[in-house]
Amino acid sequence: QQQVKQSPQSLIVQKGGISIINCAYENTAFDYFPWYQQFPGKGPALLIAIRPDVSEKKEGRFTISFNKSAKQFSLHIMDSQPGDSATYFCAASRNTGNQFYFGTGTSLTVIP
Amino acid sequence: GAGVSQSPRYKVAKRGQDVALRCDPISGHVSLFWYQQALGQGPEFLTYFQNEAQLDKSGLPSDRFFAERPEGSVSTLKIQRTQQEDSAVYLCASSLAFEQYFGPGTRLTVT
Numbered sequence: 001q002q003q004v005k006q007s008p009q010s011l012i013v014q015k016g017g018i019s020i021i022n023c024a025y026e027n028t029a030f031d032y033f034p035w036y037q038q039f040p041g042k043g044p045a046l047l048i049a050i051r052p053d054v055s056e057k058k059e060g061r062f063t064i065s066f067n068k069s070a071k072q073f074s075l076h077i078m079d080s081q082p083g084d085s086a087t088y089f090c091a092a093s094r095n096t097g098n099q100f101y102f103g104t105g106t107s108l109t110v111i112p
Numbered sequence: 113g114a115g116v117s118q119s120p121r122y123k124v125a126k127r128g129q130d131v132a133l134r135c136d137p138i139s140g141h142v143s144l145f146w147y148q149q150a151l152g153q154g155p156e157f158l159t160y161f162q163n164e165a166q167l168d169k170s171g172l173p174s175d176r177f178f179a180e181r182p183e184g185s186v187s188t189l190k191i192q193r194t195q196q197e198d199s200a201v202y203l204c205a206s207s208l209a210f211e212q213y214f215g216p217g218t219r220l221t222v223t
Contacts, residue, residue, distance in 0.1 A: 006154075017183035032210045042118070042205055044155065089154050093210070099145065099168065102154030106178060 003027060006094050006103025013110050019077040021106045023090035026071065030092040034100070035064065035075045038087045047088075048075070080110045114138070116206050116215035124221045125194045133189045134148045139208030144187050145212060146179055147203040155203050161187060194222045 005024045006099045031052055037042035050057045050064040050073065057064045058063075063076040077084055087107050091100040117136040125131050137144050143162055148171075157163035157171040163184035172179070176195075181187040191198055197223045205212040 036214075041216075043216045046211055048214065049211065091154075099157035099160060099171070100147075100155070101157070104152050104178070105152070 002104070003101035004103045005091060006090050006106060008106060008108040009104070011109070013080045013108065015080065015082060015110055015112050017080050017110075019075075019080045019084065019108055019110070021075045021088050021090070021093075021108070022072065022107045023074065023103050024070075024072045025092050025096070025101075027092070028071070028100075031095065032093045033064070033066065033073050034091050035062075036091065036102075037088045038089065038105075044089060077108075080108075082110045082112055084108060085110050116204055116213055118202075118215040118218050120217060122219050122221075124223060127196060127222055128193050130190065130192045131194055131220060133141050133191075133202050133220070135187045135189070135204030135206075136214060137185065137187070137204070138213060139185075141206035141213075142184075143212075144181060145205040146187070146189050147205065148173075148200040149201040149203055149217065151200075158189070158202075163211050182213060191220075194220075195197070196222050198222050 032047035035047045037047045038044045048062045049057045061078045066073045087105045089105050092105040093100045119134045121174045125153045146158040149155045160168040161181040176192045178190045201217040201219050205214045
């Protein structure tokens with residue numbers, strides 16, 4: 001059973017546009033929600049993360065929006081660039097030292 | 113500083129062979145995780161160590177999989193009698209708190 005559901009599976013965005021990736025979860029015990037970026041042949045790299053006590057977190061061009069009541073969170077990439085083309089994974093976990101449950105990934109392509 | 117390193121980066125094994133995959137975590141990171149990533153999928157949890165103690169091995173798919181971290185630093189994931197379904201990227205991550213930092217992975221191909 002997939003603990004974290006991610007959509008869309010793939011996304012094509014024009015340079016300068018906004019990329020939006022959505023995730024949903026069921027387990028209300030989850031209290032840490034990171035996003036990872038993965039390039040081919042590389043390991044996932046932590047991009048940004050949020051705890052459920054805030055509804056939004058912004059770091060540079062990357063923003064997480066969090067809706068606790070809907071059990072949903074999303075990644076927004078503003079001013080998308082070709083260098084952002086990668087696979088993005090959302091994840092969720094309970095407490096420190098617990099496994100991450102990953103979504104199935106979104107392949108983002110930013111076209112010049 | 114140095115990140116998580118894994119070796120070898122690529123491993124080809126004949127079906128039935130044993131393999132050993134190594135992970136060097138970030139210095140001082142207490143927690144260490146192993147994940148398996150199939151092609152086109154998200155990483156899936158295999159096992160977790162806090163220092164040298166293996167606290168969770170619920171994700172190991174069979175008793176052919178074994179992991180250890182004897183001195184609380186370097187960890188080895190061993191797969192005995194490899195099968196074709198074991199072909200995947202094996203990722204190691206280390207952590208001090210909530211964040212997990214991943215290594216580049218070992219791509220295992222079983223022929």
